[in-house]
Amino acid sequence: MNQNAADDFYALASLIPPDQVSRYLHTQGWELIDRREGLLEEWAEPASPDRDFESEIHLLPINGRYRDFQRRFVEFLTAIASYYGIDAHELSHRMRLDNVDVLLFRLSHADDPGNSVGIDAASEVLRVAQRMLTMAARYTASPGKEFTGRMRPEVKEYVENYISLGHTRRGSFVFPILSGPQTGMGPEALFARRVMENLAIGLHRVKDLPDETHTSMSDGFGPLVVALADSVQSFSKIIGFPIVDISFRWAPERGVPRHVPDRAVKLGPSLIRQIGVSRKQAREILRTRNDDRSALMASREQVDRPSPSSQSTEIIGRIVALQIDDRRIQDWGTRYSIVIRSESRDPVLDVHVPVNESEYQSAAEAHSRGATTTAVGLLSRTDHGLFLEGEVIFSGEPSR
Structure with missing residues (x-):
């Protein structure tokens, strides 16, 4: 290995800790042969069906306080790169894919x-x-x-x-x-x-x-x-x-x-x-x-939504809940719904209103601002409470 390549691996050893290397080997199918907690791990190269010889075993040092830790760690990283036929830069890129x-x-x-x-x-x-x-x-x-x-x-x-x-x-x-x-x-x-x-x-x-x-x-x-x-x-x-x-x-x-x-x-x-x-x-x-x-x-349509009045009802108030529930798709045709609390009525009413995805995003913004929201449509009482199916209007003004 030339000096530039060796320097690259020493630089990599200073950037990536041993536990991240260990996680990477696990995701790539290497076999953990032995582990001595806080000291070292022994890893075998992935088995391959067309190789008629045993996989090589490599030692991954864990304890950075050992005098020869850096040298052994660099040797280990070099062995991984050699297995894949890549350089230190490519190995660094692959080991950073910890979230996928x-x-x-x-x-x-x-x-x-x-x-x-x-x-x-x-x-x-x-x-x-x-x-x-x-x-x-x-x-x-x-x-x-x-x-x-x-x-x-x-x-x-x-x-x-x-x-x-x-x-x-x-x-x-x-x-x-x-x-x-x-x-x-x-x-x-x-x-x-x-x-x-x-x-x-x-x-x-x-x-x-x-x-x-x-x-x-x-x-x-x-x-x-x-x-x-x-x-x-x-x-x-x-x-x-x-x-x-x-x-x-x-x-x-x-x-x-x-x-x-x-x-x-x-x-x-x-x-x-x-x-x-x-x-x-x-x-x-x-x-x-x-x-x-x-x-x-x-x-269920006959049971849960009993003959709502043909007259539209207007509900005005603040959005007090935003809900996403896949179980509602079968009933409402959407997973998104909001709950509007109408405090102008006596008693106070909490009404569930199904919305589409775009309306849900607008509702989230209105909720964060405390803005008034108006829903107009047919109001029904179901086993789950009040339900309104109709149009939703989002005001730019906060409710008072």
Whole structure:
């Protein structure tokens, strides 16, 4: 190693602490062989199916007070870079991706592992991966709607800005797809995490579809399961029909999510054919459930919204609550609602008003300013309180 390259690794060692390196290795599939708390960790390189020798083991020093800490730490960083065939600058960039979740697609052939993958196969895998993530994002944003039509703004932003292709590992054909903003813990990061959680649950439901069709379709994940089952069939079009392993590496900064399966989903030719047969039954279950839901909503309409007066009612007051509840989509056609407190009436009334996303944003601004809001429409009393369906007008003046 020349002096400039060595200086780069010494500079990197001063910028990135050992615990961040440890988290990075975990997300990239390295195996932790031994840990001595506060002293050191031993890591084995990721196993690869086409390598007939054991993975090398490297020592990561943890205790910075040791006299030879910096030298050993630089040696460790150099070994990681050598494994990937990159320099210190590229390694620094990769290790800073602490906030992203990683979706991994690994290709192999049962009869011939080989040492290459066809360009058509690689292109098809990437197309399927993008389609799966897009459907998971649509489901996350609108659980009660079909995967058609114009994408919601948060879905469009996620697909355009927060999905990227990571680096491959030496000795295997893995497509690492990064999900989420690379820095920060804002709403974009939370949405990206929910997309990956839903995708993980949905893929495991798809894998179990041939044996447990009704169980896999037992709750609100049904639409996503059917959509993912359709996508899985695209793998059968790939020449050579490879085995596809799909797994997840969760962002260390946010931790491993609870109640999400952590096993890899392995899809071979036989299972994909079985899923193709089972998805027909799954689609029929979903259709029947939607028909039953429509009938239930029609009857609920009669119970929850008893003959409101044909005369419009005007409610004027401050916004005292902003609510987002996916369960309301079936009843109101939107997840967004506000609560207006009308203090000019006796007694004081708190009225729930469904709004669209744009109105919700305006309501948030009015709430922060304490501005007066007016709602005009048909007022009903339901089991959940007063409900008004109509027009909302936001005033620029604070209420007094």
